[in-house]
Amino acid sequence: MRIVLMIALATTQSTFAAAPDVFAYKALAREDLRLSTIGYRLAAANTPFCTRKSRNPGWVLHDKAQYPDADMAQAAFGFRAAVAVSAVIPGGTAEALGIKAGDGLSAINGIELSKLPFAQRDLASARLEKIQTIFGDALGSSGTAEIALVTSEGQKRITLAPPAMCASRFWLDTKSGLDAGADGISVRVTEGLLAFTAHDDGQLAAIVAHEMAHNLLGHRQRVSGGGKGRGQILATEIEADRLSVWLMANAGYDTAAALRFAERYGRKTDLGIFSDGTHLRWKNRQRVMRQEIALIAQAETSSGLRAPPLLTALEIVK
Numbered sequence: 001m002r003i004v005l006m007i008a009l010a011t012t013q014s015t016f017a018a019a020p021d022v023f024a025y026k027a028l029a030r031e032d033l034r035l036s037t038i039g040y041r042l043a044a045a046n047t048p049f050c051t052r053k054s055r056n057p058g059w060v061l062h063d064k065a066q067y068p069d070a071d072m073a074q075a076a077f078g079f080r081a082a083v084a085v086s087a088v089i090p091g092g093t094a095e096a097l098g099i100k101a102g103d104g105l106s107a108i109n110g111i112e113l114s115k116l117p118f119a120q121r122d123l124a125s126a127r128l129e130k131i132q133t134i135f136g137d138a139l140g141s142s143g144t145a146e147i148a149l150v151t152s153e154g155q156k157r158i159t160l161a162p163p164a165m166c167a168s169r170f171w172l173d174t175k176s177g178l179d180a181g182a183d184g185i186s187v188r189v190t191e192g193l194l195a196f197t198a199h200d201d202g203q204l205a206a207i208v209a210h211e212m213a214h215n216l217l218g219h220r221q222r223v224s225g226g227g228k229g230r231g232q233i234l235a236t237e238i239e240a241d242r243l244s245v246w247l248m249a250n251a252g253y254d255t256a257a258a259l260r261f262a263e264r265y266g267r268k269t270d271l272g273i274f275s276d277g278t279h280l281r282w283k284n285r286q287r288v289m290r291q292e293i294a295l296i297a298q299a300e301t302s303s304g305l306r307a308p309p310l311l312t313a314l315e316i317v318k
């Protein structure tokens with residue numbers, strides 16, 4: 001039997017299957033960091049074009065209770081508090097302030113996290129979510145939050161004032177299939193797809209940008225609002241492909257990586273005559289994205305950024 005627990009992280013949430021060992025736990029944390037780093041870069045670069053923004057400290061948090069084997073989690077990560085920093089994103093606020101993987105989070109704006117009431121059975125799913133909410137509320141009201149950390153050098157108090165960027169969360173899903181999804185705010189990518197793109201961060205950026213595009217364009221609301229037909233779903237897929245390469249270009253990724261991914265993924269998964277008609281075949285995806293890449297080359301830049309027409313057309317950019 002597989003034990004599946006939700007792992008909620010600062011910018012990442014994951015489900016974790018059983019049979020853990022220290023190596024598997026550490027590998028999961030590295031994959032989380034890779035996904036979070038790419039998501040952070042896309043969310044930060046495209047900030048002017050997003051209506052929904054949130055302050056992002058550039059760290060990944062995890063909760064000891066989310067691991068099936070607490071002793072193994074302690075051995076892998078050395079939790080100094082029940083909720084701790086799993087990794088810091090290069091170039092983010094947490095890194096700049098000297099916060100390190102392994103630092104335990106003990107208080108936010110004077111709220112002692114160890115005193116928050118939770119039933120034991122709720123710890124894995126509820127505690128980190130609650131802490132994220134407290135942290136988000138603190139940053140949302142004043143733009144800053146004072147945190148207390150338990151570090152290798154003892155207690156530290158740090159004031160965080162992280163930058164606002166496109167509001168997005170990134171979930172590492174430990175399923176092995178080649179699958180990704182968007183739910184309106186979050187981007188989910190399977191461990192299978194992380195492995196499929198292990199040699200090329202640009203291809204993982206293409207996946208994340210495509211799913212972020214669904215979120216930025218409100219596709220979930222549109223499709224769940226009655227437009228569930230195949231044509232409607234296909235239209236949203238084409239829009240996500242079109243916007244994805246603009247998001248990538250603004251974040252400094254090579255847009256050709258999206259073409260490479262479309263081909264590799266298509267050759268692996270295209271169903272040919274069994275296709276349900278909701279997705280373009282890979283050569284057509286490439287054609288759509290090549291048209292956009294040509295437009296990107298001609299677009300005016302402002303502060304090194306190019307405004308994606310799909311977002312400006314929706315008057316998302318004020």
Ligand SMILES: [Zn+2]
Nearest residue numbers: 210214237240
């Ligand atoms: Zn899609």
